[in-house]
Amino acid sequence: MPLPFLTADRALKADGRADPVPPPYDGPDTWRRPYRPGPWRVGAAAVFLLLASFVLLSALIIALAGSPDGAAVCAAVGLLVIALALRLVRAGVWVSSQGLRQARLLRTTTWPWSAVGAVRTVQQPVRWLGLPRTVQGQALRAEPVRGEPRELLTDRGADFLGRPEGFARAADVLAAWADEYRP
Template sequence: MSHHSSLTAVSDAPQTDDRAPRPLPDRWTRPYRLGPWRVAVAALALMLASYLMIAALLMAAASNSGGAMTWLVLAVVVIAASLRLLRMGVWVSGKGLRQTGFFFTVTVPWRQVVAVRTAQQPVKVLGLPRTVQGQALLITRRGGEQLRPLLTDHNADFLGRVESFDVAADAIEAWATEPR
């Protein structure tokens, strides 16, 4: 079956609930929407990057190429960090589960995922050192190793949106239990 016809088959399928149709199994997707905290921080960082680029332009206009290059490099670093911040989270596909942090990415094939469940435990608030009692999505690999709980009800995607955390956790659990 061609790629186009499989898209048509997905979009023509009757919808039994109000969720979006399942994406193609070979495509990585985030099964939840970005949270307002993550988007706000990234937007502020991108705004800072625009000011840094203006500073680089002013330095270049003043014939200070060293200063201009410094501000430009700093702006590029801020832009790259903002984009990485927006990529953080849990991604799923027919291939497996991908957990993306700021400095790391772990991909686990579904056959290596033993359990996906939520648990009450101390969680970090917005990734900061302060912890509170909350819910975390725990992913256990074959051999008993657990991935870091990036998905919590107090992270940048779900702080103040407990219902959205529950929906995201349920969606990831559904992907994990789907037969392959």
């Protein structure tokens, strides 16, 4: 069963540049993430799914004990935790011929390629695993035509912590998509 949110890293061309051309089985308007979710992101989602299984089991026990209201509340909490885990795995940067999309835990922002001025890798203090602590690292920034630059990815985030080659490959692919589709 194909899982589109786990799209594999894209191949590099012979000259070392990333290939922005979509695979033959997908159309150019398909949103895809040009990198795999990292082990920290997948591990956190697995822990949330484990927690959801315990909450749903407790909902079953509460329902069998004769309290349908409590069981409904527990089931709703379990489904909310499952939705949170799925959203956590789906978070990241997605690209298509239409534009650039940054999916976060609670919000998704989409920019058409005409609004993106440049996509660059910069050295700056970045947040470690999204926590308030900052460390020196690399960030991939989208510099819009108008407005403030936005940080898309960091090498210390949940997808690339301990995988510097994965960050470099993802940055190359995203820059290649920007070069290909930006007017």
